Amino acid sequence: MPKAPLTRNLRNTNWHRYREELDRLFPEDREPTTPANLEELEYLFDHFTACSKAIDIACPKKQHRGRKKPPWWNEEIKISRKKCRKTFNQATASGREGHWETYKTTLREYKKLLRRSKRTSWKDFCNGVESISEAGRLRKILSGAAQKAPRCLQRPNGSWTETEEESLDLLLFTHFPGATDSMPVQPHLTGDPSVTGDFLTKEKVIWSIGTFKPYKSPGPDGIAPIQLQQTLQRGYML
Template sequence: MSKLERDMNSYRAKLNLYTKELRKAKRDSWARHCESIENTSEAARLRKVLASNPTTPGYIKHPEGSWSNSSQETLELFMETHFPGCKNTDIPGSKQSNLLESTQQELNIEQIITEQKIIWAINSFKPYKSAGPDEIIPAFLQNALNVIVPWLRVIFTSCIKLRYVPMSWRKVKVVFIPKAGKPTHSTAKDYRPISLSSFLLKTLSRRTSMCTRK
């Protein structure tokens, strides 16, 4: 590019015009996106993106009126309130049950766990639902169907035959959401728990539960 003054001035003017048009296109695109939102889940996702200070539980009151003294105590109070009797235990391993012996039972499993039915189960989830501890959202599975479905069929079939659920699938992430309409959110009962588990387990569960209802 020529470094003559008139050429540099022309370059700067065109660069400024390009920058203005780019900003305008971004604003118009964002406006169209916001106007296209029609359901609650999309609006909630947008709010989460825009929230600079997302709502997180801090210190809350015990039933007798005293306040929790730490974040750990707050979490323990949430667990006692919403999951009474639940204990944190270390499970070093899990015994596998014997393989199903009945040929008829094995035949039924092969009919239930088919590649077409696994694809149906995976596609029944909304692509960007919140993931469990494994951080796998449905969109990941939906965009890799050709690769993962044959492997999932083998894994799901083995899970049922062995009556065994992989340890990583048993982990659940719980998020406590403030209940709408509450004047304050100072007690554990002012929140509701959302349990986020693995979509691999949900796929197997949805596949087998649909066949059970039939």
């Protein structure tokens, strides 16, 4: 049987230990003195390397053990299921009619308790849905699949759109009047500060990192937003 893969739960990270490791691993020169050259690239490499090494120490990967219990599971259900299994084994061993009746009674009680607990858990979940992201996930669960773009929308002149492209164009010009298909071309990001100076600044990068949800999935580099946010709080700048 193959072993379960190693996983890391960032919510269990010892962030105090993480910041201590950053202090130990991060280079002394916190900001490159000469921008857009090899020294800056080495600085960024050291930055992300320090983040990776610190998270390996503060939150090492572990092998997943078993399945997590569902939210409706509780100790009362556990005791009822244990009792149900015990009466079933007794009925199977003895074969007496009285033992089978006892088993059927405990089985009905167990199923009744299970249904009540599931209903209560579902009501609590629905009452706790407040944020847009949680409501979006709930809609996808209930619908079974993400809905497609709207196809039939009414124009101001009373006519209706016939394709998804027409509906999207109508939404665009309704909510963003004056928008055109020809968008200004963004400057190509190069190492030349004269090109990227006004487009990409340190302040914009710091602001962008702060707007991420801390525990969003990391990108190809494996660095989660919470790691960069903790790094910025420590005083280390990109």
